[in-house]
Amino acid sequence: MILGKPLESWYASYPLIRDLVALQETTWFNPGVAPVAQAIGDVGLTDADVADASARLARFASYLRRAFPETASSDGIIESDIVPVPHLQQLLGERYRQALTGSLWLKRDSHLPISGSIKARGGIYEVLKHAEDLALAENFLTLEDDYALLHSDKARAFFGQYKIAVGSTGNLGMSIGIMGAALGFQVTVHMSADARQWKKDKLRSHGVTVIEYASDYSVAVAKGREQAEADPACHFVDDENSVNLFLGYAVAAERLQQQLAAARITVDAQHPLFVYLPCGVGGAPGGVAFGLKLAFGDAVHCIFAEPTHSPCMMLGVYTGLHDEVSVQDFGIDNVTAADGLAVGRASGFVGKAMQRLLDGFYTVSDEHMYSLLALMERSEGMRLEPSALAGVPGIARVHADQQGYLARAGLDAPAMANATHLIWATGGNMVPDDEMDAYLTKGRELLARG
Numbered sequence: 538m539i540l541g542k543p544l545e546s547w548y549a550s551y552p553l554i555r556d557l558v559a560l561q562e563t564t565w566f567n568p569g570v571a572p573v574a575q576a577i578g579d580v581g582l583t584d585a586d587v588a589d590a591s592a593r594l595a596r597f598a599s600y601l602r603r604a605f606p607e608t609a610s611s612d613g614i615i616e617s618d619i620v621p622v623p624h625l626q627q628l629l630g631e632r633y634r635q636a637l638t639g640s641l642w643l644k645r646d647s648h649l650p651i652s653g654s655i656k657a658r659g660g661i662y663e664v665l666k667h668a669e670d671l672a673l674a675e676n677f678l679t680l681e682d683d684y685a686l687l688h689s690d691k692a693r694a695f696f697g698q699y700k701i702a703v704g705s706t707g708n709l710g711m712s713i714g715i716m717g718a719a720l721g722f723q724v725t726v727h728m729s730a731d732a733r734q735w736k737k738d739k740l741r742s743h744g745v746t747v748i749e750y751a752s753d754y755s756v757a758v759a760k761g762r763e764q765a766e767a768d769p770a771c772h773f774v775d776d777e778n779s780v781n782l783f784l785g786y787a788v789a790a791e792r793l794q795q796q797l798a799a800a801r802i803t804v805d806a807q808h809p810l811f812v813y814l815p816c817g818v819g820g821a822p823g824g825v826a827f828g829l830k831l832a833f834g835d836a837v838h839c840i841f842a843e844p845t846h847s848p849c850m851m852l853g854v855y856t857g858l859h860d861e862v863s864v865q866d867f868g869i870d871n872v873t874a875a876d877g878l879a880v881g882r883a884s885g886f887v888g889k890a891m892q893r894l895l896d897g898f899y900t901v902s903d904e905h906m907y908s909l910l911a912l913m914e915r916s917e918g919m920r921l922e923p924s925a926l927a928g929v930p931g932i933a934r935v936h937a938d939q940q941g942y943l944a945r946a947g948l949d950a951p952a953m954a955n956a957t958h959l960i961w962a963t964g965g966n967m968v969p970d971d972e973m974d975a976y977l978t979k980g981r982e983l984l985a986r987g
């Protein structure tokens with residue numbers, strides 16, 4: 538019995554659950570998707586909130602430039618570039634034996650400064666927001682100040698009175714830990730069992746306290762929340778519910794809008810933009826997708842990608858049960874090599890806010906991610922971590938559903954010929970060389986087997 542119903546009755550009401558339970562790669566295009574004008578209100582946030590987050594990041598730019606010299610070339614703005622990946626597109630078409638029209642691009646959050654993953658958006662934003670709130674409230678700072686003054690022993694002593702805690706599978710902990718420690722906060726990261734050793738080592742070298750758990754992400758978050766609640770000086774970064782994380786991610790869209798314009802790429806009804814976003818608990822892809830819908834309206838189509846062993850968001854939105862259901866309820870083990878995606882229960886906030894704004898969801902096996910990792914390196918010379926490859930099959934899943942999804946979305950062959958497909962590459966730059974070599978060796982073996 539699962540939530541009071543036998544498995545067979547779940548299969549009868551929700552046939553795709555059978556494929557998820559069998560760990561088969563599955564695609565579901567969301568019949569409940571609605572026009573932005575109707576559905577954007579579900580989120581409870583507006584473009585003014587995103588603009589406020591963007592302005593806050595601009596205020597911190599002079600601090601970031603000083604504290605993290607690698608951000609100097611972008612004037613203290615943490616942003617990644619977009620690059621076309623035509624060789625990958627060609628090889629994917631051959632591998633999947635499909636005609637993949639339009640042009641394929643990569644968003645390289647894998648190369649974001651400071652923490653080398655998409656978490657350098659939301660995670661760092663939330664730390665900066667909290668720091669600003671404290672400093673303004675205690676008259677340590679005014680909005681008119683040059684925030685470079687925060688790069689000082691005096692500021693570190695001020696923030697040293699306060700604590701930050703977070704539960705993480707690794708990358709969020711890295712962003713919160715590195716940023717929090719640089720400002721002077723006492724940071725504790727509660728790590729799930731799947732977190733890589735090198736991430737724990739790196740955090741400890743920054744003076745962050747790392748607490749390790751034998752269990753998965755949800756337990757690490759719950760433990761972190763419990764400890765933080767007992768301490769009024771401690772701010773808990775709540776990956777499952779945080780509006781600030783979500784807004785930090787959403788700022789990506791206005792930046793992407795400028796990058797696409799600079800590359801002379803049009804986005805409108807006849808030139809659709811498809812974006813493929815790897816999903817863990819949902820905050821990062823949800824926030825980015827919210828920003829994209831504000832920026833591009835109905836011309837952007839957002840599709841989430843999850844591991845076959847951790848399809849929590851697909852399960853939550855498909856059944857409408859959101860965070861009331863977990864993949865473990867159905868005997869799916871939530872064990873995957875895809876760092877950041879090993880989440881068994883999705884964010885209820887994101888699922889409910891975004892369920893009418895997301896075009897679809899699909900799952901990818903670990904073996905498939907590994908072979909795409911090798912294919913990416915062979916075709917484009919880029920090294921990404923396994924989770925960052927989850928977005929790669931998206932272009933093929935979309936093309937495979939001409940009659941269903943594309944017809945429903947009103948996207949005919951001429952529109953698809955004009956389409957831009959953007960793979961959101963969410964991490965990889967900080968993976969140590971020996972670990973990356975092991976990923977590549979494994980990927981090449983799998984690729985050779987077909």
Ligand SMILES: *Cc1c(COP(=O)(O)O)cnc(C)c1O
Pocket residue numbers: 654655656708709815816817818819820821822876877878880924925963964
């Ligand atoms: C965290 C993470 C994601 C997904 O973000 P969520 O907010 O957990 O959905 C995707 N890729 C990588 C590399 C990540 O670290």
